[in-house]
Amino acid sequence: MKETKTDVLDAMIQAFTENFRGSKKKIETIEYWKNRYERAGD
Numbered sequence: 001m002k003e004t005k006t007d008v009l010d011a012m013i014q015a016f017t018e019n020f021r022g023s024k025k026k027i028e029t030i031e032y033w034k035n036r037y038e039r040a041g042d
Contacts, residue, residue, distance in 0.1 A: 002041045
């Protein structure tokens with residue numbers, strides 16, 4: 001199933017929130033999120 005734009009935004013917020021809390025997980029670039037968002041369906 002193709003992810004929606006909302007899915008991408010949710011995932012992005014989740015990633016930034018975890019990173020803000022001090023998680024050492026690599027934060028993807030804005031470029032990555034932009035591309036993923038543009039590929040997503042409505």
